[in-house]
Amino acid sequence: MTVTWATHEADYFDRSEPSVPGAVVLDEEIAPRAGWSAVVRAGHVFTLVDVGGNQSGDCLVFDAADHAERYSVQATLVAQRNAYLVDGSVLLSNEGNPLMTIVANEVERQDTIGGACSKESNTLRYGHHTRFHHACRENFLLEGAAHGLGPRDLVSNINWFMNVPVEADGTLGIVDGISGPGKRVALRAERDVLVVISNCPQVNNPCNDFNPTPLRVIVTDPGEA
Amino acid sequence: MTTDAVTTDPTIDLGAGRRSGTATLAQARDDARGRADISVEAMPYLPPSSSPHVPAGVDPAALTWAETVAGPGYTHATVARGTRIRLEDVEGDACAHVVVYSALNTAERLNVADTQKIPWQAYLGAGHPLLSGDGRVLATIATDGAGGHHDAFCGVTTLAGNASRYGAGEAHSATAAGRELLRLAGTKEGLEPRDLPPSVSFFKGVRVAADGALEWTGAAGAGASVELIAEMPLTILIANAAHPLDPRDDYTVTPLRVHAWAAAASAPSDPWWSATPERTRAYLNTQQHLLVKGIR
Numbered sequence A: 001m002t003v004t005w006a007t008h009e010a011d012y013f014d015r016s017e018p019s020v021p022g023a024v025v026l027d028e029e030i031a032p033r034a035g036w037s038a039v040v041r042a043g044h045v046f047t048l049v050d051v052g053g054n055q056s057g058d059c060l061v062f063d064a065a066d067h068a069e070r071y072s073v074q075a076t077l078v079a080q081r082n083a084y085l086v087d088g089s090v091l092l093s094n095e096g097n098p099l100m101t102i103v104a105n106e107v108e109r110q111d112t113i114g115g116a117c118s119k120e121s122n123t124l125r126y127g128h129h130t131r132f133h134h135a136c137r138e139n140f141l142l143e144g145a146a147h148g149l150g151p152r153d154l155v156s157n158i159n160w161f162m163n164v165p166v167e168a169d170g171t172l173g174i175v176d177g178i179s180g181p182g183k184r185v186a187l188r189a190e191r192d193v194l195v196v197i198s199n200c201p202q203v204n205n206p207c208n209d210f211n212p213t214p215l216r217v218i219v220t221d222p223g224e225a
Numbered sequence B: 001m002t003t004d005a006v007t008t009d010p011t012i013d014l015g016a017g018r019r020s021g022t023a024t025l026a027q028a029r030d031d032a033r034g035r036a037d038i039s040v041e042a043m044p045y046l047p048p049s050s051s052p053h054v055p056a057g058v059d060p061a062a063l064t065w066a067e068t069v070a071g072p073g074y075t076h077a078t079v080a081r082g083t084r085i086r087l088e089d090v091e092g093d094a095c096a097h098v099v100v101y102s103a104l105n106t107a108e109r110l111n112v113a114d115t116q117k118i119p120w121q122a123y124l125g126a127g128h129p130l131l132s133g134d135g136r137v138l139a140t141i142a143t144d145g146a147g148g149h150h151d152a153f154c155g156v157t158t159l160a161g162n163a164s165r166y167g168a169g170e171a172h173s174a175t176a177a178g179r180e181l182l183r184l185a186g187t188k189e190g191l192e193p194r195d196l197p198p199s200v201s202f203f204k205g206v207r208v209a210a211d212g213a214l215e216w217t218g219a220a221g222a223g224a225s226v227e228l229i230a231e232m233p234l235t236i237l238i239a240n241a242a243h244p245l246d247p248r249d250d251y252t253v254t255p256l257r258v259h260a261w262a263a264a265a266s267a268p269s270d271p272w273w274s275a276t277p278e279r280t281r282a283y284l285n286t287q288q289h290l291l292v293k294g295i296r
């Protein structure tokens, strides 16, 4: 088990604990602005803790044995007939198979339509002066490369703890978060999955309160108390 | 099964009634050639200028692609920058599932999240850019003759989903899944299944309710059309297949018509270029990306 704590601390940080008890398989902290990835075995529960509050954890999920089968926002939303992820939502693959199921969730709704930030899209959204800001797409590419993944494997992702409402006229965007320090989401792996996280380094919108803070990842095996 | 069994089992269909005068190569060749002038509803028109359905105001000589795509069916092409691509819902139940790629580097492809997020608008309509994940415009929806009956949330049906819902979802079935068709289209453009990102759908609408529920708004009706502008050399995959939220018990999809012609890429004089500051920068990024390659 590797524990890498954040390089800075704040008195409001809350590292909480696993949502589902069990033997701790992995307990790591994703430093602000950093990427992270690991295989979560079928049946194990992945808990993500929003340590500092309103810190977007951009997330991609792949079948660990066949990376061509991966999270599909569209298949997932069609199956649940709703644009937001909530407790009980099943993350489906591009072939319509369950990858993970949300088994605990402390945020009213989790985003999966806002996508990841990138150096390139930052130039559209905030101006060309942001070109050299670090971004989630960079983290996805670097973490993915360790697993043989490249730009062709980046698809629309999930943004844990990010808030993206859609208004009646179709206006959509990232607004102030509805999470807080210590809030959690937990997912059970329905098969062996590769989870890739970017602890979003964005400093141009409220997806992390303009203040990147750590995320804690705990994987538990509920079958091994 | 032995050959003897085939020839002696009277229950095996040997094509009875269809085997007429093709015993020799000369006869078979005449028979094959005799079929060529058959005209059906769904087929490509060659040369494109010979299309029986030339869009109003378009010089037939400028056409580069003319085709009616079966429902279910698929088509694909790699087109030049500035190509205008017109999709028409001929009978009112086409559903064009579209993915676009830069033909200069197919790793640059449609990014549906950025396509919705960067314009601050989830619903596709006239002037909406189809953005790549690289901060550039792959194509622009120049005109929308379908009153916004489009969707960027739901994507395509899957083999497993259609097998469960309709009894079959294979590409060769009458209830083909959109993903199966896009897989085939992509393969023929040198792409693999992992190259299929989320897609957008034209001619079937979905809206998001206040509680997040996805609501089906159906089709605009026969004759609805959209026109896309290729902003860079573009590979386009199109599957014409039933929409995943189509509430009808029967798999329903009717022919889709495609016409393309040589025209102009977007310019600062086009209203969508400066519709929002984000879009202006997207076109500027695209323009510079091509400029440095010597493409104008």
Ligand SMILES: [Zn+2]
Pocket (backbone or CB within 6 Å): A056, A058, A116, A117, A118, A135, A136, A137, A200, A201, A202
């Ligand atoms: Zn980000």
